[in-house]
Amino acid sequence: MNDDYLNPNNYFAQQAKQNEERARLEEIAAKRELEAQKFCNQSNDSLIVQLRNNVAALAEKNRQLQQANEKLALDNAFLESLFTLPMHQMAEKNPRFKASHDAEQLALAKWILSQKAYAETAFAIGMAAGKSAEEIKAIYKDSISSVLANVTKYGNDAISNPVLKAHADNIIKRK
Known part of the structure; x- marks a missing residue:
């Protein structure tokens, strides 16, 4: 054998060592790359599990929202x-509405009572003044026209009440 072959300075030996x-x-x-890939795969696995859980949670939320x-x-x-x-049928089906409806019905009943009392008073005064029932009814019809036309003698015009003012045109159309 040649001593050059065993010589560490030999070119081929150096090439082999390199x-x-x-x-x-x-x-x-390669081992580091393999470890990095394992870590990435674990991260990807965790992300996939997390995304699946998110999808399941969103699907449940969607189902709840659809039911709602x-x-x-x-x-x-x-x-x-x-x-x-x-x-009155609405009031039978909803207790909260019934309370407000009953309050409005009471206000309406009081208003009807006052109108009946005014009519009775008008008839009593008219009869005492020698007017017939037909003449009193004619005066009443003229008074309605005067109120709606806002030409009353004693300030009882339709425009003096916001509710009547708002509905005066509809009353005239249906008259």
Whole structure:
């Protein structure tokens, strides 16, 4: 054998050592890359699990919202059908509405009472003045026209009451 072959300074031996070192470094780099890929895969697995959980949670939330929407649609249909009923039937179906409806009915009953009392008073005064029932009714009809036309003698014009003022045109149209 040749002593040059065993000589560490020999070119081929140096090349072999360099190749060995390069292979060792490439092995270390490959191991690091493998560990990085394992970490990425674990991160991806965690992300996939998290995304699946999010999808499941969103699907459940969507189902709940659809159920709530269906309930609201039913409630809306019920209310729309309720609003087509006469007010006394609405009051029978809803206690809160019944309270306000009863209060309005009481106010209306008091107003009707006052109108009946005014009519009775007018008839009593008219009869005492020698007027017939037909003449008193004619005066009443003229008074309605005067109130709606805002030409009364004693300030009882339609414009003096905001509710009557708002509905005067409708009353005239239906008269």
